[in-house]
Amino acid sequence: MAPNPAPAQEPQDSPQGYxxxxxxxxxxxxxxxxxxxxxxxxxxxxxxMEYRAGRLNFEVRDGVVARAWKG
Structure with missing residues (x-):
């Protein structure tokens, strides 16, 4: 059986800053x-709704980030 790949690393970065x-x-x-x-x-x-380590999501309204979250 193949080993599971290591999860992606997440930067120590706050999504709210975007x-x-x-x-x-x-x-x-x-x-x-x-x-x-x-x-x-x-x-x-x-x-x-699955959580994916290393993914950053942006909700974009009129070309501007209105909301940001990890996963």
């Missing part, structure tokens, strides 16, 4: 800070 930033700038900054997966979502998007 709220209010331009979505493109926020994504670039998150990647520079070490987030391997950055996901931009429209308000009210239907998404799965």
């Amino acid at each position: 709220v209010g930033l331009d979505a493109g700038d926020a994504e670039r900054l998150a990647r520079q800070r070490g987030w391997p997966t950055v996901r931009a979502l429209p308000p009210g998007a239907i998404i799965t």
Whole structure:
């Protein structure tokens, strides 16, 4: 049986620091800070609720990050 891969590392970074930033700038900054997966979502998007280490989610309204959370 193959071993489970190690979970992605999460930067010691607060998602709240991205709220209010331009979505493109926020994504670039998150990647520079070490987030391997950055996901931009429209308000009210239907998404799965599984937690994925190393993923940063943005809810984007009018090109600006309105909400940010891990997983």
